[in-house]
Amino acid sequence: xxxxxxxxxxxxxxxxxxxxxxxxxxxxxxxxxxxxxxxxxxxxxxxxxxxxxxxxxxxxxxxxxxxxxxxxxxxxxxxxxx
Numbered sequence: 001x002x003x004x005x006x007x008x009x010x011x012x013x014x015x016x017x018x019x020x021x022x023x024x025x026x027x028x029x030x031x032x033x034x035x036x037x038x039x040x041x042x043x044x045x046x047x048x049x050x051x052x053x054x055x056x057x058x059x060x061x062x063x064x065x066x067x068x069x070x071x072x073x074x075x076x077x078x079x080x081x082x
Contacts, residue, residue, distance in 0.1 A: 008048075010025065011043065012027070013039075015030065033070055045077045045078055052071060
């Protein structure tokens with residue numbers, strides 16, 4: 001629920017297997033977060049909030065670059081109509 005008491009959907013996207021520790025009320029979608037079609041299938045184009053978790057690359061700069069690239073993709077897909 002959000003602060004106004006409205007139910008919200010929580011979705012976790014990963015290109016690997018579903019984590020066994022994922023709560024049952026969180027929907028899992030297997031997909032590549034850098035694939036536009038997978039992002040749209042996950043509903044990022046109409047999401048009110050998107051949380052991007054850090055990538056676990058050995059090189060911190062590469063992991064940070066991936067987060068920035070994903071943020072830019074999400075913003076492009078989730079543009080509010082003007």
